Amino acid sequence: MSTQREPMARFHSIIPAGGIGSRLWPLSRASAPKFLHDLTGSGQTLLQDTWDRLTPLAGRDRILVVTGKVHKSAVLEQIEDLSTDNLVLELSPKDSTAAIALAAAILVKREPDVIVGSFAADHVIAEDEQFRETVREAVEVAATGKIVTIGIEPTEPSVGFGYIKAGENLGIAGAPNARDVARFVEKPNIAKARKYVESGDYLWNAGMFIAPAALLLEQLAKTEPELHAALLKIAEAWDTEDRKTVMAKVWPKLKKVAIDYSVAEPAAAAGLVAVVPANFSWHDVGDFAAIAELQSQGRRGNLAVLGNAKVLADSSSGILVSDTDRLVALIGVEDIIVVDTPDALLVTTKEHAQRVKNLVDALRTTGHEDVL
Amino acid sequence: MSTQREPMARFHSIIPAGGIGSRLWPLSRASAPKFLHDLTGSGQTLLQDTWDRLTPLAGRDRILVVTGKVHKSAVLEQIEDLSTDNLVLELSPKDSTAAIALAAAILVKREPDVIVGSFAADHVIAEDEQFRETVREAVEVAATGKIVTIGIEPTEPSVGFGYIKAGENLGIAGAPNARDVARFVEKPNIAKARKYVESGDYLWNAGMFIAPAALLLEQLAKTEPELHAALLKIAEAWDTEDRKTVMAKVWPKLKKVAIDYSVAEPAAAAGLVAVVPANFSWHDVGDFAAIAELQSQGRRGNLAVLGNAKVLADSSSGILVSDTDRLVALIGVEDIIVVDTPDALLVTTKEHAQRVKNLVDALRTTGHEDVL
Numbered sequence: 001m002s003t004q005r006e007p008m009a010r011f012h013s014i015i016p017a018g019g020i021g022s023r024l025w026p027l028s029r030a031s032a033p034k035f036l037h038d039l040t041g042s043g044q045t046l047l048q049d050t051w052d053r054l055t056p057l058a059g060r061d062r063i064l065v066v067t068g069k070v071h072k073s074a075v076l077e078q079i080e081d082l083s084t085d086n087l088v089l090e091l092s093p094k095d096s097t098a099a100i101a102l103a104a105a106i107l108v109k110r111e112p113d114v115i116v117g118s119f120a121a122d123h124v125i126a127e128d129e130q131f132r133e134t135v136r137e138a139v140e141v142a143a144t145g146k147i148v149t150i151g152i153e154p155t156e157p158s159v160g161f162g163y164i165k166a167g168e169n170l171g172i173a174g175a176p177n178a179r180d181v182a183r184f185v186e187k188p189n190i191a192k193a194r195k196y197v198e199s200g201d202y203l204w205n206a207g208m209f210i211a212p213a214a215l216l217l218e219q220l221a222k223t224e225p226e227l228h229a230a231l232l233k234i235a236e237a238w239d240t241e242d243r244k245t246v247m248a249k250v251w252p253k254l255k256k257v258a259i260d261y262s263v264a265e266p267a268a269a270a271g272l273v274a275v276v277p278a279n280f281s282w283h284d285v286g287d288f289a290a291i292a293e294l295q296s297q298g299r300r301g302n303l304a305v306l307g308n309a310k311v312l313a314d315s316s317s318g319i320l321v322s323d324t325d326r327l328v329a330l331i332g333v334e335d336i337i338v339v340d341t342p343d344a345l346l347v348t349t350k351e352h353a354q355r356v357k358n359l360v361d362a363l364r365t366t367g368h369e370d371v372l
Numbered sequence: 373m374s375t376q377r378e379p380m381a382r383f384h385s386i387i388p389a390g391g392i393g394s395r396l397w398p399l400s401r402a403s404a405p406k407f408l409h410d411l412t413g414s415g416q417t418l419l420q421d422t423w424d425r426l427t428p429l430a431g432r433d434r435i436l437v438v439t440g441k442v443h444k445s446a447v448l449e450q451i452e453d454l455s456t457d458n459l460v461l462e463l464s465p466k467d468s469t470a471a472i473a474l475a476a477a478i479l480v481k482r483e484p485d486v487i488v489g490s491f492a493a494d495h496v497i498a499e500d501e502q503f504r505e506t507v508r509e510a511v512e513v514a515a516t517g518k519i520v521t522i523g524i525e526p527t528e529p530s531v532g533f534g535y536i537k538a539g540e541n542l543g544i545a546g547a548p549n550a551r552d553v554a555r556f557v558e559k560p561n562i563a564k565a566r567k568y569v570e571s572g573d574y575l576w577n578a579g580m581f582i583a584p585a586a587l588l589l590e591q592l593a594k595t596e597p598e599l600h601a602a603l604l605k606i607a608e609a610w611d612t613e614d615r616k617t618v619m620a621k622v623w624p625k626l627k628k629v630a631i632d633y634s635v636a637e638p639a640a641a642a643g644l645v646a647v648v649p650a651n652f653s654w655h656d657v658g659d660f661a662a663i664a665e666l667q668s669q670g671r672r673g674n675l676a677v678l679g680n681a682k683v684l685a686d687s688s689s690g691i692l693v694s695d696t697d698r699l700v701a702l703i704g705v706e707d708i709i710v711v712d713t714p715d716a717l718l719v720t721t722k723e724h725a726q727r728v729k730n731l732v733d734a735l736r737t738t739g740h741e742d743v744l
Contacts, residue, residue, distance in 0.1 A: 349705060
C-alpha cells in the first residue's frame with residue numbers, strides 16, 4: 001500500500017449476534033435469543049444497546065451484523081439503520097470462527113487494509129465512552145500488526161469468565177496501556193480465581209477482538225486451512241450473484257470451532273496478541289442471577305422486575321422476568337427467580353441460576369423442543 | 373304427630389356451597405370458588421365428592437344444595453342428579469345462618485319432622501363410610517331433641533381449627549359415643565392447642581350440624597328473631613309463584629351472621645348441643661399447604677402436582693397447582709407453592725401459605741378485582 005490510512009479510518013465493527021443463551025430460558029429461545037431482549041430495563045434490547053455503543057466509533061455504515069437467517073426480520077426491525085449490505089445471514093449456527101472470519105473475509109475484499117473489531121451482541125457495558133476509548137487504543141495497537149483483545153480488570157474472583165494473563169507493556173505510542181498477552185486461561189475454580197485477582201496480572205476475557213482482518217485470516221489459515229479456504233470461497237462470491245449458490249454449497253460443511261481456539265490462543269502462543277486493560281463495567285449476562293444484579297430500573301424493594309407484569313410482592317426478593325401481562329404475586333420467597341412467559345414458567349433461586357442450562361438440555365432430550 | 377318416623381327416615385342433607393376460599397387464590401375465585409375444584413387429585417371436585425359421600429345416607433333426592441346464583445350452571449353441570457327443587461340459589465352471600473336456616477325452613481315446610489344435616493361443600497374426608505356411620509349416630513341423637521355436631525379427634529395441636537369441649541356421655545341408645553357439648557372454643561394459640569389435645573376432651577369443630585329443622589329454627593328465633601322471621605317469610609313463598617318477588621324483597625336485607633354465633637354457641641350454653649366424636653380423617657383445606665398434604669396422586673418425588681401441567685422439577689419440593697397447559701420448570705426450590713392460572717401466578721412457600729388471604733385483601737383494595 002502506498003499511502004497508509006490512519007488506524008481509526010480503517011476500522012469496521014462486526015457484531016456476531018448468535019447464541020441462544022440457554023441459561024436464560026424460558027425468556028431466551030432459539031426463536032428469540034438473548035440479544036433480542038431488553039435484559040437491563042434500558043428500554044432497548046442488548047443488540048440495540050450494542051449498536052448504539054458502536055456507531056460513534058466509525059459511523060453507522062461501518063458496522064456489520066452476523067446473525068442466523070431466522071433472525072433477519074427481528075434484527076432489521078430492531079436496527080433501522082442497518083443496510084442489508086452490512087447484514088451477513090448464517091444458514092445455521094457454526095460457532096464464532098465461521099461468523100467472525102467470514103465477516104472479516106467479506107470486509108477485507110471490500111477494503112484490503114480494514115481493521116475489524118468483533119463485539120458480541122449480548123453483552124452489557126455501562127460506560128459506553130470508556131469502552132470506545134479502549135477500542136480506539138486497541139485499534140492503534142492492531143495497526144502495529146497485532147490481534148488485540150480487551151481485558152476487563154476483575155472486580156471479584158469470578159469463576160464464570162475466562163481470564164487473560166497480561167505480560168509486558170508494549171510501549172506503543174497512542175496506546176499507553178497495551179500489554180502483551182502471555183496466555184488465555186479457561187474459567188478457573190474459586191481458589192485459582194482468587195490468586196488471579198490478587199496477582200493483578202489477570203484480566204477477564206470479554207471475548208472482544210480487534211485486528212487487521214488480513215492478519216486474523218492469516219492466523220486462521222495456519223490453524224484451520226480448510227475452514228479458511230471455505231470462508232474465502234464464500235467471501236469471494238458474497239458481493240456477486242453467486243452468493244446464494246456458494247453459501248448453500250459451502251456453509252453446511254463448515255467446521256464449528258470457537259475463535260478462541262482457532263485464532264486467539266495459537267496467536268497468543270506465537271506472541272501476536274496484545275491486550276488493552278479496561279475498567280468499564282462489563283457483563284456477559286450469563287444467567288438470571290446476573291440480570292438481577294444488572295437491573296437498574298423497576299426495583300420494588302429487593303425485587304427486580306423486568307417486563308410489564310403487574311406485581312404484588314410481600315417479603316420477597318430476587319428477580320421477576322415477565323413476558324406476559326399476568327398478575328404475579330410473590331409471598332415470602334427470597335432470592336427467587338421467576339420467569340413468566342406465555343408457554344413456559346421457570347421458578348428457581350439465584351443460587352441455582354446456572355442449572356437452568358441443564359434443564360434446557362433435559363427438555364431437549366425429553367422431546368420438549370417446542371418450548372426451546 | 374301420631375306416628376313418629378324412624379330417625380334416618382326423617383333425614384335430609386343440606387350442602388351449603390359458599391365461601392370463596394381466599395387462601396386458595398388464584399385457583400379459587402369469586403367466579404370459581406374452592407368447592408368447584410378438584411383439590412385432592414380424585415378426579416372429582418370437592419362438591420362432587422361431598423355429594424357422593426352423602427347420597428348413600430338418604431338417597432339423591434334428599435340432598436339440598438344452597439349456593440350463589442352465579443354458580444347455578446356450574447353446580448348443575450357438576451351434579452347431574454340434582455333437581456332444581458333441591459337447589460336454593462342465594463342472590464348474594466349472607467353467611468352461614470341465612471344459607472342453612474333458609475334450607476331448614478324450606479324443608480320443614482315440606483316435611484315438618486325433618487332432621488337436617490349440614491355439611492360444607494368444600495371439606496375433604498377420606499373415609500366416607502366412617503363419616504356416614506357417624507352421621508347416622510348423630511341423627512339418632514338429634515331425634516332426642518338435640519342439635520348435634522361432629523367433633524374430629526385431633527391428630528395434632530392445630531391452630532387452624534376451632535375446638536369443641538366435650539362433656540359427659542349422653543347414654544343414648546344407638547349413639548354410644550355421643551357426649552354433651554360443654555362449649556365451643558375459637559381457634560387457639562399453639563400452647564392452648566397443645567393443652568386441648570393432651571386433655572382428650574377437646575375435638576376439632578368440623579362445622580357440621582345435625583338437628584331437627586324445627587329445633588334449629590326455634591333456637592334461631594330466640595337469638596335472631598328478625599332474621600328468623602325474614603327467612604320464614606321466604607320459606608313460606610319458596611314453593612309458590614311468589615318465590616322470586618319475596619326473595620328480591622327480603623334477601624338483600626338479611627343479616628350476615630355465622631351459624632356458630634346465631635345457633636350453635638347459644639344452644640350449647642343452654643345445654644342443647646351434643647357431639648359425636650369421630651376419627652375419620654377430615655380437612656377443611658384452608659390453604660395450599662393443606663392441599664400439598666392431602667394430595668394423593670400426581671406426586672413426583674416430594675412435589676405434589678395438581679392439574680395437567682407438564683412439569684420438570686429438579687431438587688424441588690412442595691406443590692404445583694396448574695390451571696393452564698404451560699410447561700412449568702422448578703429448580704432447587706423447596707417447600708414451594710406455585711399456582712399457575714391463565715391470568716394470575718402465585719409463588720409462595722408452605723410456611724407462608726396462610727398469608728395468601730392478606731394478599732387477596734391487598735388486591736381488593738388496590739383495584740385488582742378482575743383477578744379475584
